[in-house]
Amino acid sequence: MITPIELxxxxxxxGLSLGAMYALLALGFTLVYGILELINFAHFNVFMIxxxxxxxxxxxxxIAGQSVVLHGAPLIFALLxxxxxxxxxxxxxxxxxxxxxxxxMRGVRGPMAMITTIGVSYILYNxxxxxxxxxxxxxPDPLATQDFDIHHVVIRAKQILIWIISLILMVGLxxxxxxxxxxxxxxxxxxxxxxxxxxxVDVDRxxxxxFFAGSALAGAAGLIFGLYYNFTQYSIGYSAGLRAFTAAxxxxxxxxxxxxxxxxxxxxxxxxxxxxIATKWADVIIFxxxxxxxxxKPAGLLGALAPNRS
Amino acid sequence: MRPIPTLTARRRGFLLIGLGVILLALPLLDPxxxxxxxxxxxxxxxxxxxGLNIVVGFAGLLDLGYAAFFAIGAYAYGILASYQLQPPWTxxxxxxxxxxxxxxLTIEGNAVVHFTFPFWLMLPGSALIAACFGIAFGAPTLRLxxxxxxxVTLGFGEIVPIVARNWTSLTNGAEGLNGVAPPHAxxxxxxxxxxxxxxxxxxxxxxxxxxxxxxxxxxxxxAWMAIREDEVAAGxxxxxxxxxxxxxxxxGAGFAGMTGTFYIAKLQxxxxxxxxxxxxxxxxxxxxxxxMGSVWGAILGAVFLSLLQSLFLPALNNAVxxxxxxxxxxxxxQLQITSASELIFGIxxxxxxxxxxxxxxxxxxKPPLLTTEQMxxxxxxxxxxxxxxxxxxxxxxxxxxxxxxxxxxxxxLHALKSISMRVEPGQIVAIIGPNGSGKSTLFNAxxxxxxxFDGSIRFAGEELIGLRADQILKRGIARSFQNIRLFPQLSVxxxxxxxxxxxxxxxxxxxxxxxxxxxxxxxxARVRAMALLGMFGNRLTPRADQLVSSxxxxxxxxxxxxxxxxxxxxxxxxxxPTAGMNPAESxxxxxxxxxxxxxxxxxxxxxxxxxxxxxxxxxxxxxxxGDKLAEGKxxxxxxxEAVLTAYLGRAAAHV
Numbered sequence: 001m002i003t004p005i006e007l008x009x010x011x012x013x014x015g016l017s018l019g020a021m022y023a024l025l026a027l028g029f030t031l032v033y034g035i036l037e038l039i040n041f042a043h044f045n046v047f048m049i050x051x052x053x054x055x056x057x058x059x060x061x062x063i064a065g066q067s068v069v070l071h072g073a074p075l076i077f078a079l080l081x082x083x084x085x086x087x088x089x090x091x092x093x094x095x096x097x098x099x100x101x102x103x104x105m106r107g108v109r110g111p112m113a114m115i116t117t118i119g120v121s122y123i124l125y126n127x128x129x130x131x132x133x134x135x136x137x138x139x140p141d142p143l144a145t146q147d148f149d150i151h152h153v154v155i156r157a158k159q160i161l162i163w164i165i166s167l168i169l170m171v172g173l174x175x176x177x178x179x180x181x182x183x184x185x186x187x188x189x190x191x192x193x194x195x196x197x198x199x200x201v202d203v204d205r206x207x208x209x210x211f212f213a214g215s216a217l218a219g220a221a222g223l224i225f226g227l228y229y230n231f232t233q234y235s236i237g238y239s240a241g242l243r244a245f246t247a248a249x250x251x252x253x254x255x256x257x258x259x260x261x262x263x264x265x266x267x268x269x270x271x272x273x274x275x276x277i278a279t280k281w282a283d284v285i286i287f288x289x290x291x292x293x294x295x296x297k298p299a300g301l302l303g304a305l306a307p308n309r310s
Numbered sequence: 311m312r313p314i315p316t317l318t319a320r321r322r323g324f325l326l327i328g329l330g331v332i333l334l335a336l337p338l339l340d341p342x343x344x345x346x347x348x349x350x351x352x353x354x355x356x357x358x359x360x361g362l363n364i365v366v367g368f369a370g371l372l373d374l375g376y377a378a379f380f381a382i383g384a385y386a387y388g389i390l391a392s393y394q395l396q397p398p399w400t401x402x403x404x405x406x407x408x409x410x411x412x413x414x415l416t417i418e419g420n421a422v423v424h425f426t427f428p429f430w431l432m433l434p435g436s437a438l439i440a441a442c443f444g445i446a447f448g449a450p451t452l453r454l455x456x457x458x459x460x461x462v463t464l465g466f467g468e469i470v471p472i473v474a475r476n477w478t479s480l481t482n483g484a485e486g487l488n489g490v491a492p493p494h495a496x497x498x499x500x501x502x503x504x505x506x507x508x509x510x511x512x513x514x515x516x517x518x519x520x521x522x523x524x525x526x527x528x529x530x531x532x533a534w535m536a537i538r539e540d541e542v543a544a545g546x547x548x549x550x551x552x553x554x555x556x557x558x559x560x561x562g563a564g565f566a567g568m569t570g571t572f573y574i575a576k577l578q579x580x581x582x583x584x585x586x587x588x589x590x591x592x593x594x595x596x597x598x599x600x601x602m603g604s605v606w607g608a609i610l611g612a613v614f615l616s617l618l619q620s621l622f623l624p625a626l627n628n629a630v631x632x633x634x635x636x637x638x639x640x641x642x643x644q645l646q647i648t649s650a651s652e653l654i655f656g657i658x659x660x661x662x663x664x665x666x667x668x669x670x671x672x673x674x675x676k677p678p679l680l681t682t683e684q685m686x687x688x689x690x691x692x693x694x695x696x697x698x699x700x701x702x703x704x705x706x707x708x709x710x711x712x713x714x715x716x717x718x719x720x721x722x723l724h725a726l727k728s729i730s731m732r733v734e735p736g737q738i739v740a741i742i743g744p745n746g747s748g749k750s751t752l753f754n755a756x757x758x759x760x761x762x763f764d765g766s767i768r769f770a771g772e773e774l775i776g777l778r779a780d781q782i783l784k785r786g787i788a789r790s791f792q793n794i795r796l797f798p799q800l801s802v803x804x805x806x807x808x809x810x811x812x813x814x815x816x817x818x819x820x821x822x823x824x825x826x827x828x829x830x831x832x833x834x835a836r837v838r839a840m841a842l843l844g845m846f847g848n849r850l851t852p853r854a855d856q857l858v859s860s861x862x863x864x865x866x867x868x869x870x871x872x873x874x875x876x877x878x879x880x881x882x883x884x885x886x887p888t889a890g891m892n893p894a895e896s897x898x899x900x901x902x903x904x905x906x907x908x909x910x911x912x913x914x915x916x917x918x919x920x921x922x923x924x925x926x927x928x929x930x931x932x933x934x935x936g937d938k939l940a941e942g943k944x945x946x947x948x949x950x951e952a953v954l955t956a957y958l959g960r961a962a963a964h965v
Contacts, residue, residue: 039457101660110538111372112663114460115598118374119659122591126653238587242468245461280476287465294458295450 019267028214044241050222094215252300353511361565370538375467383570440567486581528821548812601669809876
């Protein structure tokens with residue numbers, strides 16, 4: 001018999017795994033918003049594409065269906081390859097989207113650039129919808145049997161894997177933004193693009209980098225989605241994207257640590273509300289949080305770092 | 311891209327009448343029920359597009375959950391005109407039964423209420439209900455910047471179908487409402503005959519078209535477009551931006567609500583998936599295709615996309631599959647082009663944004679070209695021949711503007727450190743100081759654009775801190791901006807008329823009803839705006855209908871001054887008015903500013919050109935690093951050692 005505390009701890013474990021995925025996805029929103037002050041709706045479906053790329057790589061390695069279970073070096077090799085290819089493909093996709101559809105829109109006032117990202121998102125969504133005949137596809141589960149049970153709280157190996165991947169990527173991004181030359185250029189551009197340009201910052205390169213990094217992380221999140229839920233579908237981008245955006249706003253949009261914190265919180269809120277209220281209302285609860293944050297604390301928990309355009 | 315030739319009013323009239331006759335006669339020309347049904351659906355989508363056009367096209371607010379309001383209007387009628395809700399009958403229902411809104415049913419021996427709200431009442435009723443939801447959801451978020459609205463509406467658009475799916479007792483869940491009553495008129499039920507629905511749809515589109523056009527051409531429409539172009543400047547020109555954004559949101563929601571009722575009455579059923587995200591995106595694609603802000607464009611886009619889905623794609627599908635059968639290609643025979651319609655929507659969105667942002671029918675009419683004579687005419691000096699400063703406020707001994715201990719902080723930086731100063735009525739006070747000394751921050755604090763940390767700003771005895779920018783303008787303070795914040799995609803005359811926004815009394819309702827008083831006020835506002843432009847001779851008058859973005863830099867500065875004067879201020883604040891002007895133009899403008907003072911206007915001026923300052927200012931205040939360094943008469947300031955050091959650098963001071 002599971003005690004209420006064990007149940008809560010189990011949901012916390014699950015929430016942390018979901019939250020890590022949302023955090024990775026939220027980082028992409030926050031990077032692009034911080035620099036261009038643009039909500040990138042294409043990001044929703046770059047994430048979805050990521051899960052399909054991951055699926056294709058794993059299938060190419062012969063890991064199709066959920067009966068194939070790997071151990072040791074082959075497992076690490078397969079997952080690492082899937083992660084790297086997924087991140088690269090999504091990163092390049094993000095850069096191409098920026099280069100060919102958003103760069104021509106730069107400096108155009110109003111919602112035009114946002115509408116363009118909606119169009120791109122819709123194209124990605126429908127291409128996959130048509131290509132997969134709107135079917136959900138099985139996602140391999142090579143870590144299926146390796147679970148740990150601590151006082152009735154099951155921690156699955158793949159949850160640990162998700163934490164490790166997310167932690168490495170998030171720390172890597174944080175260090176990159178803080179320490180590298182390009183990271184410094186990114187922060188400068190986020191504060192004042194015009195001044196950064198005058199100081200010799202190649203703003204186009206900074207924007208490309210932000211799209212590459214954000215989209216690569218979305219790809220990683222897509223792969224994690226597949227591994228976690230053991231399926232993928234053309235429609236997964238929408239609700240995950242909305243949650244991740246809520247996470248970015250909750251943490252403070254434009255703020256890299258904020259996106260991580262927001263992601264974790266949203267993941268926890270989702271599992272807790274599914275457990276203690278009802279799964280069908282989880283979307284409504286998360287959306288209400290978005291509204292409440294926007295109304296009462298629009299700068300988010302850690303403070304928004306939006307560009308200064310007066 | 312060839313611009314669409316502008317039609318003369320006469321030709322336009324003929325064209326409209328011709329179009330109207332064809333539309334009215336359509337059921338006679340084409341008696342096929344299926345075709346009329348498609349036409350009726352076209353009217354519903356046109357009505358939806360007209361509503362979203364007000365939100366996105368006029369006010370520039372991206373609404374991605376528009377279908378939610380369509381759903382609210384649909385369910386409002388669906389629930390109140392079907393067997394979905396059957397509360398037990400009590401005598402309290404009798405008065406509703408008497409007017410035909412409910413009837414008494416006996417099911418298995420129990421008396422229950424059957425809702426039979428009339429369709430004709432629910433058309434405006436649903437518009438009102440949806441508008442209320444629009445206000446409820448818009449109010450918390452419209453205070454924020456526009457981008458957030460997109461994501462909030464996206465969420466809202468998701469929530470409403472979820473509620474419709476899960477609140478089964480009210481909506482019958484995913485199965486949807488059934489048996490929604492069709493409209494009745496003169497004892498005749500519309501049933502499933504498409505023709506009456508087509509005419510009702512035409513009437514709705516006609517009504518919404520009229521409302522859209524009248525709003526567009528009114529002070530309300532101008533204010534929306536000002537917000538779309540530059541929200542900060544719109545606020546500084548006296549527009550209550552939150553209220554107007556909310557109004558646009560509510561009107562758009564109202565259009566969608568009314569259309570929802572029409573659509574559901576026609577289908578006689580409502581399911582949650584009729585209102586999912588793809589519907590919102592489709593309506594957005596309609597107005598992007600037609601041209602954002604373009605009323606006729608919205609209708610064209612709606613009709614085109616409706617026909618694309620119901621006629622063109624199926625026809626193409628058959629043709630391709632037939633061709634596949636002919637050449638024996640299995641691939642072509644299997645191809646389902648109809649299922650690619652959403653992919654086509656995405657391609658249209660991206661393609662239009664990249665290659666024809668203004669849409670098929672651009673909202674902005676091509677401004678008339680200047681004649682060669684007008685372009686090469688020698689410049690004339692205008693005169694101010696109108697009471698810019700109506701003597702509505704007696705000038706007492708009270709100082710007009712009194713600032714005490716004003717402190718503004720940006721994070722750790724003190725942009726202004728406890729500044730005190732006063733501006734006497736009828737004076738010209740100049741503020742000078744090096745870049746970064748706090749001059750523009752001072753202007754922004756006075757006009758409500760930055761929130762001071764401490765201190766007080768009193769104008770004619772009234773505290774300004776805590777007021778919104780538009781409230782401060784209404785107190786009689788108007789300004790220009792250092793980096794010029796006009797509304798670039800609006801004409802010169804529209805820019806100046808927006809300056810009068812706070813003075814105009816007729817509201818959106820008057821504009822929709824076309825009240826004569828409102829029209830007279832519009833005419834007077836136009837005359838007044840032209841008179842203000844006349845202040846600058848023939849520099850601006852011939853260019854009144856040109857877009858501001860086509861003007862020279864110096865002329866933009868002049869338009870900005872005319873726009874500020876249009877609000878009939880008591881205190882005019884000019885931030886570097888002569889920047890970018892040559893010496894002759896600067897002196898001309900300085901003389902004109904002097905004339906404004908002669909009319910009784912008080913003027914606060916930030917200026918870098920010392921000759922202009924010396925010529926104009928009664929009093930000079932020097933700021934440096936947020937401190938007041940010195941103040942006094944212009945001549946004294948010019949000799950002040952500390953000022954010379956700060957302003958010109960120490961070396962120059964000792965030359």
